[in-house]
Amino acid sequence: MPVSPSSRVPELGLVLPPAAHPDQLWPAVETADRSGFGSVWVTDRTIANTPWLEAHTLLGALAARTTRVRVGTSVLSVARRNPVLTAHALATADHLSGGRLVAGIGLGGLEPAEYEIAGVPMARRAALTDEYIGLMRRLWREESVDHEGAGFRCSGIGLAPRPAAPVPLWIGGNSPGAYARAGRLGDGWLSVFAGPDRFRTGWARVLDHAEAAGRDPGSLTPAAYVFAAIATEPGRAEAVLEPALRSLFGGGLDQYGTACLYGTPDRWVDTIGRFGEAGARHVNVLLFSTGLARDVETVAMSVIPRLGQPAQAPSRL
Template sequence: MSKPLKFGYKASNEQFAPTELLNYGVLAEEHGFDSVFVSDHLQPWRHDGGHAPFAMTWLGALGARTERITMGTSVLTPTFRYHPAIVAQSFATLGCLFPGRVVLGMGSGESMNEVPLGVEWPDGKERFARFREAVKLIRQLWSEERVSFEGDYYTTDKATIYDRPEQPVPIWLASSGPAATRFAGRAGDGWITTSGKDPALYTDTLMPAIAEGAEKVGRSISDLDMMIEVKVSFDHDRDEAMRATHFWGALGLSAEQKQGVEDPVEMQRLADGLSVEQTAKRFIVSTDPDEHVASIKRYLDLGFNHLVFHAPGPDQAKFLKLYGEEILPRLRSL
């Protein structure tokens, strides 16, 4: 049986200060969104106007201000800034405070969040190995007492997470390549990826990989929560919808352009060199609700059941109202 269809709001902590972002999370619940997922950054994509509140503290505040939404990280890295045991402890506490409402979304990380703290950024093979080991350790800490763990990267000696929720916190794993996606299918309760890339990446690489990973442990993708962050810019004024994407110009940079850039000042300089037409390429930009729905439906047809909308503009209250009134009802009618 397929998972229920849900629509969420991406709370971009790289763009908004903690209190302002918290108010947007509350508004998302009021406007009918099913979930709120927050990014976890030490440093934002831009220096001027950038923010980076601590995601786990912020989630506790969001849970206290809301009643029904699912909330979690999209995504957190459990391998450098945080020891996996600290991640296990923090999300166990959130799960105790807000039973059935918390998701731990994890990925292998961005160098800009780790290198400034003195981390020597390893190659992809090591990052993936650390990530797999971290997932194993977190699950063990949640299921066993006095965990003595001897891994290649992490060690614990009779460690215990004393306060664990009765209802386990789901772990959703993020990826954009085939190996990590197969791992998400094997080891995750859900999978997270992002929109706006070459359609063939989803149809020819990622969807087959998640299915293959799930099948290796006797599951299918219908057993997983399939989440995709969908980048949308919706406004009744098309020029305003286009201009709104400028803050997120870093998303329009190629992997080669961003490689080795850990300084938000330099990332901002590179992003500001792009035109609005270039920064808008990763987003669904339209003034027409039906055009938004048609573009979003492609991801539903692929098998995603949990769509989290990332809007780039400064007026998030306006976005939440417009999307809640004009887009979500159309999507639910599908």
């Protein structure tokens, strides 16, 4: 049944799986761009027990292959990267997309070796993230930047082209530190490992931190990031999502199911509606699939129209 009109219907975003083959990837992206999806996102890992595409490279390709949807990172671990090079890469993606970039930023840390190969102690990642957020914003805004911080120094650095408008920074995570960082520094909050109930609680904490920092809580965007699978027959989505969760996180639906979006289109519509009731304005789904292009089309034609967002018939390549 459709989402109640009294609820604010979240916009649906597609988070691309770690390493989809181009034969599936680009038809799925084209479907998302031409249908009612609002955004398409890339993930960020270097060391994993499964193939994983590099985030900046894929983001640039995504910016060039789309014309309508926002494109973004969900989420980028900036603390393990040179902040000037990161700001340059993101500004380039924003330029290629015509100003459609949203940068999701988080600490990462599922694999500590990712920080080890960058020469960055895990214990410093929070402080570096805070510092780099401010520095990147300056690099996107100012002609020449001098910076002398605890984690990075530079002098006379200017990037061009710079974004024509501020790039929204959505802070990812479900921890006290993430709530505080989103409230103090973010343009939005991107939850992870949270179902609707936990989302509601986390969002309230983000707003508390925003108010404590003297910011307007209404200026922040609430968004949920969930792991997902879809099928028209009961049980099939669970069969896809269960092994994916165990491979990535060491636990299955018994542990993470309440923070996932899976099942038939009916179940998707119901769960998305509950996120909307909890305050989410966006629900971004990392879609695990045995046929990505097919499943994105299923979402476009069987879920999005029931959310009050019209879908256009996707073309086939």
